[in-house]
Amino acid sequence: MDIRVTKFNEYKETAEVKAILMFESKEDFHMKFEDEAINNAISYVIENKEFTGKKGELYTVNLLRKEAPSKLILVGAGKGEELTAETIRKSLGKLVKECLRLKATTLEINVPALRKHFDMEIAAKAIGEAVTMATYTFDTYKSDKKPVTLNVVTLLCCSQCDVSILEAAVKEGVALGEGNLITRALVNEPANILTPAELAKGAEKTGEDYGFEVKVYNKEEIISLGMEAYMAVAKGSANEPKLIVMRHMGDSENPEEIFGLVGKGLTFDTGGYCIKPGQSMANMKTDMGGAAAVIGAMSTIAKMKLKKNVVAVVAACENMISGEAYRPGDIIGSMAGKTIEVLNTDAEGRLTLVDAVTYIIRNEKVSRVVDIATLTGAVVTALGSAAIGVVTNDDNFYNSLEEASKEVAEKVWKLPSFDEYKEQIKGEVADLKNIGGPRAGTITAGLFIGEFVESKPWLHLDIAGTCAGEKPPTEYHSSGATGSGARLLYTLVKNQ
Template sequence: MQFSIITELKNRKASDVIVFPFWEGAKRAKAAASLGSFDAEVKLPIETGDFTGGEGEILLIYTKGNKEQRCLLLGLGKEGEIAHDGLRLCFAKLAKFLIKHEFLTVNLVFPHVAEFRGMTVEEGLGHIVTGLLLSNYQFGYHVNEKIKKLLEHVTLIGVLPEMLTIIKKCQQISEGVYLARDLINGNAHEVTPTCLANLSKKIAANHQAVSLTLFDKSRILKEKMGLLAAVARGSAEDPVLIILSYKGAPRVKDHTVIVGKGITFDTGGLNLKPTGSIESMRDDMSGAATALATLATVAELGLKKNITAVVPSTENAIGSTSFKPGDVFYGYNGKTVEIGNTDAEGRLILADALAYTVKNLKPSRIIDLATLTGSMVIALGDGIAGMMSNDDKLSRDLITAGENTAEPLWRLPLFSPYKEQLSSDIADLKNVGGRPGGAITAALFLQEFVDHVPWAHIDIAGTAFLNKEKGYWPKNGVGFGVRLLINFLERL
């Protein structure tokens, strides 16, 4: 979607529709911007109460004698009461309405800034543009009839030219979200470890400040990453470890490492997932998608930060050489792990990636993202991601970022007595505990591989992939976490 801006209503060009924002008044809707020659057109539906200006309310009317034949009234709710995400959601709803009716070119009158209490003009514009962009997405469906026409051009009326930089930034961040969604939604036979490696090569080639190190199967074995290698044993696809580094501040030591789980399809291994659970398991690389998309977006934005995305990637497939329950393998840090369940594979590949990061990449902090446990879905549902961390400041900063982007995090405890569930008679650790506190025991397992580096584990099992759309989150791959991480990194 392209954007342009003009300062005055009279200077607009013809479009499929013009949109005017309204507040919900005590008695009747109140225009949130100048109506120009449309004042008479909107008078009747407001006086009759057919349009009240309620938050997210939309009314389509037809006009004569104007540059547009159609006019949309968009309700923003009570004046001064709309929340940051409420503004995003209003314009997300608008975008869906426009797409449904195939209104592809839009003149959009910007609301008066003074009426956004507690919100700057920059914030308001960013929320409006983000709401439009995040809803203007579809994955390339394989059934032609399902392909929708998306918004092509929006002209923002009443916006100063210098605000184009804000719009461009919103577009760059939304492109990162689109990238994550596309990776999650793609066929598992196409979005393979090799595919993720090739994407990383493209990101590095497109940005001078980005460098790439790839470990193939032989290098993984040479580095004694026994846990990643074990999970990969049953797959015809070779595993990879991706280390994609962006140096936006080469003279600064501060370094954030984002580790993303990259299981490109999860059968569960020999502990096979049942029908009803296995069908969507192409989403088990959502953490990897978020990590790579965030790194690409950071490079596009040119942030003055040092950030590395580390992605251990493999399939968890079934074959004659698959790893088996009861097997013991060495991790990169030398700890031995008994396999209690082959469907607890994500923590295994993360363990090697985390241990390698701690030893070799000199991280100031580590954030890992993974669709790790069904327990987290049961605990928090599909609207909140769970987080566990060994560092209070890191936790607070991530929670604040999630509040800013409406990607909420809820911190759970790293309750050390639960670690007893991971004890093994034949190894240092077992890769599963009991059913109680499963999300916590998974994080306690990962903690064994981060030493004392500030670290946060974000379990996105519930938020990465939705069964139905919610607001500006589409059905299937969401891209949860990209905007959150960008917000967090900007404020470091």
């Protein structure tokens, strides 16, 4: 899709759909356009109180003519003093979906009153995000696909605006949107298609398209690295594991400052011998949501050419049942040398993550680490689908995450990491246990990973509640995967 920025007085084309962002303020209702049909339609709708400009309101007018614009859409933005970037994303997402319903090919977005209420650069970025994200739906395997008809969107701004600044903001918004869509597309793929090998190929293809380096390690190489915990989970499947390492080295002036991202890459999880009930297993194709998030984030980081050094690692595998599968009661090793008593084979993600964390610290020499994973059902019980649960060893690092979360409207919530919780994962016959009991499951799972971070500033993000859902969480999402974490990680890295 082509998203353009043009000043009102320089716009020479006419789109099929003319959209106007309007606020509740009465003075904003008296704007005039050269097209009298547009003016008359606005006046009629407002006089009859069919549109008030409230947040989330959308009103479509058929102008009953063949020439463009043939449709007028009024988009409510609420009170100007309460406007946020997320309000703009939601309003524009709703607008784009209406245009898709109308099968429109071109759209112009008029924002005549926006400049006096809000920062135009932030608004342009939010528009780029929303327009990109709202067009997606997962219909790969449907025979009656509905093609996306909308191909040109023009943002019209006032003559005082700097078009080049707004174009740059839209570009970043589109890159963020694309990273989100890459994440959603990967998570939505069924597990019979997206095996560990195919996930690795997806990362390689994304690296080629967006400009970051990808190295994939096979089973023998993983074993030679001493990644015993990761291999314990992986060995039960006929589909071999793949260790995926992605690199964007954008800051040659500070080679020792390397940001590490680790994503959980379980392309399917049966629970192993602690098998999940059928209802719980049906959606386990999403258990690589963390891996997808770091791949999506890397695409945006590389496309925007951030002056940062970033390495991302995914320990991709399946947790299956076979004669080779690990068992409850097994004692296994790890790349870090710590031993682990396996009390539950369905607590497998943390076993793959700890070896990936050790690898990224020792072999890639990262200076700080974020791991992101669909790790526990307990986080869904605690926070539902509204927020990402976070465990950390560094409050300043968490504060940076919280600021980034506000920018992209992906809520985070810090959980405590008291010593009492750490006691729950201390082993009886090994150094550690892979579960800490029935209570505080999200915290103890995070702290288990924390035992392997070697004092590096660290954040653990549990996205089990935010990764996917039957209903779209916002107006710019569709059902299924949300792309949770991709925009958040990019913004965190950018702001560091």
